Amino acid sequence: MGYGVTTSSKTVLTQGDIVCGKWNKRSYRIERLLGEGANGKVFLVGAGGRHFALKFGFDAVDLQMEVNVLRELDQKTGDPFLYDADDVMLNGMIYPFYVMRYVKGVPPEPYIRSNGSDWFYLIGLNLLRKLHALHHLGYGFGDLKSDNVLVSGYGEVELVDYGGVTARGRSVRQFTELYDCGFWNAGDRVAGDSYDLFGFAVFCLQIGGMGNRLQEISKELPQSRSKEDLLKLIDLCPKCKPVARILKKAATGRYRSSAEAAAEWEQAMNKPGPIMDPRRRKQSSGWIPAAFLGSIGLFVSVLYMFFFKG
């Protein structure tokens, strides 16, 4: 098949290559690379006429922990995400991999660039709901960042990369500095609602257009970084304005639960004023031409009755 494999971190698999599991004997046809991070490579694969995402991990132990978490979650939700976990022999070397549901979608920033910045609010709400579902099961997500959020359709949100998922109350084991409260001297790395809500506040700044400012501040000396920097950025972020109070509460650990944050976010979206839900805008903008056409129709029929029917 011409895999050209060197090391696990440099695995070269190209379209049409077949990955056949050593133990479960299931075969997957590589279609394309979906993404690559510090811990692994994820490919879009086909099997039995369906699409899946197949992840090779760079570290077998980390990958196994990820598989264990996904198994636990699948048992608790009854909605399987994990499809298979196996090893494959490529060029005489064994590589562990697992296969999961393929999540369609794009990261929030390109989604917002193509569909408009008003989707910011619905993406925020849907992400809070996703986080709450995970917290409710007794886990923290851990490695929240815009790369691990995929958006599709009408602002529907899915989380990917369950490598950082940890039982609530335990130490967070995988995180990305920019989104980590420890990095900002703003709290402990303990898995759960507060930790993820802090990451959520940074996520909103990132997708709200403050990415460059965040990067600049993050390069300052560790001792001079603080949550105050984030609070200032929230004030400077025009898109964050209608939800600034919620983001500040999230950045300062003042929520008891993500459910509370989601409820407040939803209330902010439903407040009279500028419509923050682009789905409603779509519906309401559909009403205006319909009402206009309706009134023209009525006017023409009145004229007809007046002139022709006497």
Ligand SMILES: Nc1ncnc2c1ncn2[C@@H]1O[C@H](COP(=O)(O)OP(=O)(O)OP(=O)(O)O)[C@@H](O)[C@H]1O
């Ligand atoms: N189930 C999936 N469906 C679609 N795309 C996926 C899926 N899982 C991962 N991806 C894509 O692959 C990318 C890398 O995957 P993943 O985040 O699991 O790797 P990682 O090495 O753990 O990354 P990181 O360094 O960010 O922790 C993701 O950002 C996403 O774009």
